[in-house]
Amino acid sequence: MRISANFDGGNIEVINADHKDDVQLAIRPDEGGEFFQWFNFKLEGVVGSQYTLNIVNAGAASYVKGWENYQAVATYDRQNWFRLPTSYQDGKLTIELDLDCDVIQIAYFAPYSYERHQDLLAAVQVHPEVSLEHLGLTLDKRDMTLIKIGDGDEDKANIWITARQHPGETMAEWLVEGLINNLLDSDSPTAKSLLDKANFYIVPNMNPDGSVRGHLRTNAVGTNLNREWQTPSLEKSPEVFYVVNKMKETGVDLFYDVHGDEGLPYVFLAGCEGVPAYTKQDASLQQAFVDALQMASPDFQTEFGYDKDQPGQANLTVGSNWVAHTFGCLSNTLEMPFKDNDNMPDLIAGWSPERCIYLGEASLIAMNAVVDKLK
Numbered sequence: 001m002r003i004s005a006n007f008d009g010g011n012i013e014v015i016n017a018d019h020k021d022d023v024q025l026a027i028r029p030d031e032g033g034e035f036f037q038w039f040n041f042k043l044e045g046v047v048g049s050q051y052t053l054n055i056v057n058a059g060a061a062s063y064v065k066g067w068e069n070y071q072a073v074a075t076y077d078r079q080n081w082f083r084l085p086t087s088y089q090d091g092k093l094t095i096e097l098d099l100d101c102d103v104i105q106i107a108y109f110a111p112y113s114y115e116r117h118q119d120l121l122a123a124v125q126v127h128p129e130v131s132l133e134h135l136g137l138t139l140d141k142r143d144m145t146l147i148k149i150g151d152g153d154e155d156k157a158n159i160w161i162t163a164r165q166h167p168g169e170t171m172a173e174w175l176v177e178g179l180i181n182n183l184l185d186s187d188s189p190t191a192k193s194l195l196d197k198a199n200f201y202i203v204p205n206m207n208p209d210g211s212v213r214g215h216l217r218t219n220a221v222g223t224n225l226n227r228e229w230q231t232p233s234l235e236k237s238p239e240v241f242y243v244v245n246k247m248k249e250t251g252v253d254l255f256y257d258v259h260g261d262e263g264l265p266y267v268f269l270a271g272c273e274g275v276p277a278y279t280k281q282d283a284s285l286q287q288a289f290v291d292a293l294q295m296a297s298p299d300f301q302t303e304f305g306y307d308k309d310q311p312g313q314a315n316l317t318v319g320s321n322w323v324a325h326t327f328g329c330l331s332n333t334l335e336m337p338f339k340d341n342d343n344m345p346d347l348i349a350g351w352s353p354e355r356c357i358y359l360g361e362a363s364l365i366a367m368n369a370v371v372d373k374l375k
Contacts, residue, residue: 001051005041009111011214012041015056020049026057030215032222037061037262038168039072040107040214043097051097053106059091062216066262067093070339071350073110076101081110083350109260109338110353112164112173114142114212117205120177121145127184129195135242139220140209144242149183150199157198157253157374159367162243165225165319166217167210169260171336171356176204176258178357182364190361190368197371201250206239226257227315229322240319247323253374254367255323255331265342265351266304267359269293270333272324274309275316285330285373292369297362299355301343305335330374334363 001020005012005028015024029036036057045051058067067088072095073081084106085096095106124130124147135144150156161179163172180202183191194200205211209220218224223236232240261268271286272278293300314321324331336359340350349355 001046002044003041004044005039005214007042008113008115008212009040009214011039020045021052023051023053025053025055027055027061028214030210030218030222031213031220032218034222035062035215035217035224037063037066038108038214038216040105040111042103042105043099044103045099047099047102049099051099053095053097055093055095056091058088058093063262066338068263069265072106072108073350074104074106075110076104078105081352082348108168109170109351110174112170112177112205112211112353114208117173117208117211120180120204121147124180124184129184133246135246136238138209138239140212142208142212144203144208144239146243146246147180147202147204148200149180149202150195152199155375157371158250159194159198159200159254159256159371159374160247160250160252160323161200161202161256161258162206162319163204163258164211165206165257166259167205167207167213167219168216170211171260171338171351171353172258173204174353174356175334175336175360175363176202178360179363180204180360181357182361190364194364194368194371198253198367198374199250201246203243206243226319227317229319230317247327252323252327252331253329254370255320255327255329256363256367257320257323257331257333259333259335260338261335262338264304264335265337265339267297267300267334267336267341268302268305269300270306270320270335271308272314272321272331274311274314275321275325276312276314277328278311278324282324282328282330285370286332288373289330289332289366289370293362293366296365297359299341299344299359300362330370
């Protein structure tokens with residue numbers, strides 16, 4: 001048996017692999033040591049054998065509630081992901097495995113690799129409506145790339161979409177891939193309507209350093225980017241610094257920040273009701289967007305989610321709150337599960353890349369429902 005995480009987005013430490021019925025593993029914390037939960041590794045073994053993998057530090061992970069009713073994902077071909085029998089007890093996450101091929105990859109959620117990120121950028125740039133803009137470099141000297149879709153007409157609404165501020169939330173970039181591909185589909189009436197009325201500015205990966213390093217929540221120096229929007233810096237959070245500056249240049253009429261939630265097995269929105277000067281008109285526009293997304297996707301629901309901030313009590317270091325406060329615009333954080341969606345469970349795949357992609361398409365329908373009210 002051989003276990004490796006020495007690849008893009010990999011994360012696991014082998015404590016003891018002497019016994020296949022008690023393989024002891026540990027998740028490596030993000031830089032700074034404050035956060036950990038993301039794992040992603042390969043196991044090479046004997047076909048037909050059974051393995052019991054115990055992640056022994058799961059009880060100290062960032063979101064222990066995330067292990068409740070959770071099942072790890074796995075793949076043999078790096079295309080099709082399925083769930084493995086997984087249980088959590090006494091601080092250990094136990095994954096049971098019957099090995100069908102020589103090598104299996106096991107992860108917290110289906111990874112979205114840096115190579116696939118590069119493929120996405122390369123594929124979309126050939127479209128006549130698309131241009132790429134280099135915003136700057138991360139602390140590990142990776143590119144921060146902005147995808148611009150539209151003609152830049154100043155009379156149109158400016159829609160900003162960001163994903164993977166928290167790099168382990170890979171479902172966010174899966175959603176953005178689906179959203180972009182649908183937006184560039186010349187046969188899509190939703191896309192045509194939106195591009196007649198809006199310019200899109202999309203950052204599909206806000207945290208490429210953390211993504212490659214196998215972090216859950218932080219960048220190369222241990223900064224949680226989604227607490228940096230009020231005072232970003234080139235020393236701690238250049239990723240946010242560049243995006244904030246570009247937003248000030250373009251203006252923002254709608255902001256959609258895409259995330260994943262470890263604990264809640266639902267798709268939901270977190271709005272900006274707590275920002276100063278939140279108005280009845282803002283509330284009406286928010287409700288219209290929520291209603292449209294609920295109509296567009298049965299995966300989305302409103303019963304479960306985060307508590308709304310009290311008036312004037314929003315944390316303005318958070319991206320969606322800062323944007324809403326700064327630009328007076330419709331602004332939301334979209335959350336998706338690492339587990340299954342309890343409203344529409346899938347016993348084989350759980351919440352999956354494919355469902356993220358469909359939710360990206362549904363997000364465009366909701367945006368089209370409110371685009372005339374943005375300016």
